Amino acid sequence: MKLATALVASVAFSLALQSAPSSGSHAPDFTATTIIGEKISLSGLRGKPVVLEWTNHQCPYVRKHYSSGNMQKTQRALTEGGAVWISIISSAPGKQGYVSATEAQQLTTARGSYADHVVLDPGGIIGKLYGAKTTPHMFIVDESGTLLYQGAIDDIPSASRRSLKDATNLVLAAWADMVAGTPVRRPATKPYGCTVKYSDIDE
Amino acid sequence: MAIARKWFTQIAITVFAAISFMLAAPYTVAADLGRVEASHSSATLHSEYATAAAGETVWLGLELNPRAGWHSYWKNYGDSGAAPLFYWTLPDGVVAGEALYPTPHRMPIGPLMNYGYEEPSVLLVPLVIAENYKGPSIPITLDVEWLVCEIECVPQDGKWNTEIAVSQLQIDPSATSIFRAARTALPEMAIWSADLNIYPAQSRLKIHVSESEVSGVTEAYFYPEGEGVAEYAAEQQWSITSEGLFVDMERLEGGIEATDGKGVLVLTFEDGTNRAVEVDAMLIQDPATASSGNTPSVHAALPLWQAIVFALLGGMVLNLMPCVFPVLSLKAFSFIAAKSKTEAGRKQEGWAYTAGIWVSFMIIVAVLLAIKSGGAAIGWGFQLQEPAFVGSLVLLMLLVALSLSGMFNITIGVEGAGQGLASKDGNKGAFFQGVLAALVATPCTAPLMAPAIGYALTQPAPTVFLIFSMLAFGLALPFLALSYSPTLAKMMPRPGPWMEKLKEALAFPMYLTAAWLLYVFNLQAGATATLVILVALIAAVFGVWIWQSFSGRISRGVAVLFMVGAVASIIYQPFSVPLGTAVQENNDIQPYSEAKLAELLDEGETVFAYFTAEWCITCKVNEQVALFTDDTQALFAENNIRLLKGDWTNRNDEIANLLADYGRAGVPLYLLFPKGQSEAIILPEILTPGIIADAIRDIK
Numbered sequence: 001m002k003l004a005t006a007l008v009a010s011v012a013f014s015l016a017l018q019s020a021p022s023s024g025s026h027a028p029d030f031t032a033t034t035i036i037g038e039k040i041s042l043s044g045l046r047g048k049p050v051v052l053e054w055t056n057h058q059c060p061y062v063r064k065h066y067s068s069g070n071m072q073k074t075q076r077a078l079t080e081g082g083a084v085w086i087s088i089i090s091s092a093p094g095k096q097g098y099v100s101a102t103e104a105q106q107l108t109t110a111r112g113s114y115a116d117h118v119v120l121d122p123g124g125i126i127g128k129l130y131g132a133k134t135t136p137h138m139f140i141v142d143e144s145g146t147l148l149y150q151g152a153i154d155d156i157p158s159a160s161r162r163s164l165k166d167a168t169n170l171v172l173a174a175w176a177d178m179v180a181g182t183p184v185r186r187p188a189t190k191p192y193g194c195t196v197k198y199s200d201i202d203e
Numbered sequence: 204m205a206i207a208r209k210w211f212t213q214i215a216i217t218v219f220a221a222i223s224f225m226l227a228a229p230y231t232v233a234a235d236l237g238r239v240e241a242s243h244s245s246a247t248l249h250s251e252y253a254t255a256a257a258g259e260t261v262w263l264g265l266e267l268n269p270r271a272g273w274h275s276y277w278k279n280y281g282d283s284g285a286a287p288l289f290y291w292t293l294p295d296g297v298v299a300g301e302a303l304y305p306t307p308h309r310m311p312i313g314p315l316m317n318y319g320y321e322e323p324s325v326l327l328v329p330l331v332i333a334e335n336y337k338g339p340s341i342p343i344t345l346d347v348e349w350l351v352c353e354i355e356c357v358p359q360d361g362k363w364n365t366e367i368a369v370s371q372l373q374i375d376p377s378a379t380s381i382f383r384a385a386r387t388a389l390p391e392m393a394i395w396s397a398d399l400n401i402y403p404a405q406s407r408l409k410i411h412v413s414e415s416e417v418s419g420v421t422e423a424y425f426y427p428e429g430e431g432v433a434e435y436a437a438e439q440q441w442s443i444t445s446e447g448l449f450v451d452m453e454r455l456e457g458g459i460e461a462t463d464g465k466g467v468l469v470l471t472f473e474d475g476t477n478r479a480v481e482v483d484a485m486l487i488q489d490p491a492t493a494s495s496g497n498t499p500s501v502h503a504a505l506p507l508w509q510a511i512v513f514a515l516l517g518g519m520v521l522n523l524m525p526c527v528f529p530v531l532s533l534k535a536f537s538f539i540a541a542k543s544k545t546e547a548g549r550k551q552e553g554w555a556y557t558a559g560i561w562v563s564f565m566i567i568v569a570v571l572l573a574i575k576s577g578g579a580a581i582g583w584g585f586q587l588q589e590p591a592f593v594g595s596l597v598l599l600m601l602l603v604a605l606s607l608s609g610m611f612n613i614t615i616g617v618e619g620a621g622q623g624l625a626s627k628d629g630n631k632g633a634f635f636q637g638v639l640a641a642l643v644a645t646p647c648t649a650p651l652m653a654p655a656i657g658y659a660l661t662q663p664a665p666t667v668f669l670i671f672s673m674l675a676f677g678l679a680l681p682f683l684a685l686s687y688s689p690t691l692a693k694m695m696p697r698p699g700p701w702m703e704k705l706k707e708a709l710a711f712p713m714y715l716t717a718a719w720l721l722y723v724f725n726l727q728a729g730a731t732a733t734l735v736i737l738v739a740l741i742a743a744v745f746g747v748w749i750w751q752s753f754s755g756r757i758s759r760g761v762a763v764l765f766m767v768g769a770v771a772s773i774i775y776q777p778f779s780v781p782l783g784t785a786v787q788e789n790n791d792i793q794p795y796s797e798a799k800l801a802e803l804l805d806e807g808e809t810v811f812a813y814f815t816a817e818w819c820i821t822c823k824v825n826e827q828v829a830l831f832t833d834d835t836q837a838l839f840a841e842n843n844i845r846l847l848k849g850d851w852t853n854r855n856d857e858i859a860n861l862l863a864d865y866g867r868a869g870v871p872l873y874l875l876f877p878k879g880q881s882e883a884i885i886l887p888e889i890l891t892p893g894i895i896a897d898a899i900r901d902i903k
Contacts, residue, residue, distance in 0.1 A: 022457025159358030195283040201313030
């Protein structure tokens, strides 16, 4: 009954498929409790642009952007421009990058992050809602709740800090387009980096 | 790609290269240009030529060898990862080209998919040397960053500072085997022309190839080089028609725009061999057929042999479906009776039964094809959309049941039980039991049967007959096996007086079947017609009674008159009032129409569309146990899921078209459309509350 198994498997597979939102469409709403116990929701932040950053402090690609100060620079520019920045950790317990709220708080302080909120998503619910695939994986939602940008932070998929010099920061570019009131020129790019360590990623 | 860099110190490199050389020397036979031991992999740079020459192209090979269990990446890494980055520093007059990658593999990782290599891979890079290149050698400084991952990822870094002498072009014999193997691992050059059609939520690769060139293909998979062509983790569907080979891929609607038609097509053949071919397809954005926003239906990609196997298995499972069981019990019964028969007699009866099923299936399929060729949108179970057929079945079920109850014996079929054990009528009886089984089986779509039938109805007539023959054979198989195997037959109980009681008991499932069919008839034809059919049923039974009780010619004539009149009134239905839509179970459920679905999706609603018919027992069971439970309804309400009901009790072209779009020919079909998306998730044909809940959770 191998065939039957295959059929059942394919049905199960189709059920497991994610349907990520597309740029230009309504960003799916979510509610979350931040590491300091605040309740936030995307709809509750309507009226302000929101940036979502998927992160995993042990991922070399994330480390590159933090140790070089590139991520903090981006965070600072956008939050000072009025954005609410939410860093999301979707690592499942026992997987790389999983942290407790206290550890996350320490990391935020130690790295000098400008994020407004840090959210733990160990069940991968928000991650899968947005189809977050890598760390880092960036999303920009505009004031009206429309997804403006999703993808990589920059255009050189390298873990090395020296790639930054020649790279174009795609988040800053999308932000600049939004501020200028013009359509975002590159609304979606291919993210690069470590796989988000969801619970169903097995050794 | 080739971003030159010079920021590290010359000394560090020289030392590093020297160490690499020392490390490499004992392990490799080839005179390579240096080996780097990184934390989780090693990398060796090979040169095909010992000496290069001006005006020529020489090839370098970068061999990446990840630690066991770790993998490196193809140029398109899929959902996550990173492709190797090359930073060259070369003298004027020498240019490094794009790296050529071996054919990648799929590496699923949880809900995501990566493309790459779990084994050593050699990337080939050409160095093009200008005609006027004058130097005595080509100094090469190369810095490569490559990523290896197991679950966690570790970027690797390698630096080479080396040179190739320039004089006459001369191959390095020690490197030949490495480069030969590397070229074998590359996909073949593009030999077929191809189109890549990009639809909003789907893309379709069409390879212009004749069927004979790709005969024996058991799987086709396309590795797109560019982004925006496919959702990597989604399954790809493929098919081969007279127009070529097609690969259908899901894509993220509104995601990254596809700009590249390149990729690698991997074909797997019956003997297990693979053939990888480069594809450079012409990109066609939003072909005309998609202008309405519809995506084309996915090709029914089931290979023929698989459809045959599904049909056979589906036929066997059909024996267990509630609508077939009464007839099955009849058959079991006559089998017990046949205990004392000769082996040959049993085999004959087994085949007669099989023939009865087969002939009925063939007649139904022939009628179906005839109507279809007339342009009507119909599918499997269509005969039950005809009240006359349902009415006739009610009569049939009733007569069989009465016969079992012992009111009379019908001499054409099911009499075989208690008497005439060795009579030749046994074969005839078995044949008609087969017919009966086939007739009542039609409203039941067993699991596995749906894909086979859906496939069959899109195929030319001979294939349709073949598939349905397998279905018939599958339905007959359990009893055929029983009639052939004395061992199995011995396991059946002895005949005796208990059989009379069993016979009477088995009448009741038949009465219930009749009652259910009457209910269907009532919905189809209305209350007045139901009254007519009830009267007709009584008249028919009266006719049978007269026939049994009086042997005179006149009384026989009267009996026939009553029976013919009854059947005629059932078939002509003078008072039939076709109903538009059947009763609704719930006020929130709206009837399905293409327009309604499009409207709801435009509003960004999540929609659950279910396709059912009153005569579809599987549908009704699903609705009872899974769909209309309080929990499931609460779940729908909680998630603001709008329900659409497609009722196929009577003929409906719009629904038939939709079923065809999903490769189906009958109900049930359950579709969950996530928020405003035209791409539905297809739920299985046998539903449980858990399946629905999981599907809803997954799209949230």
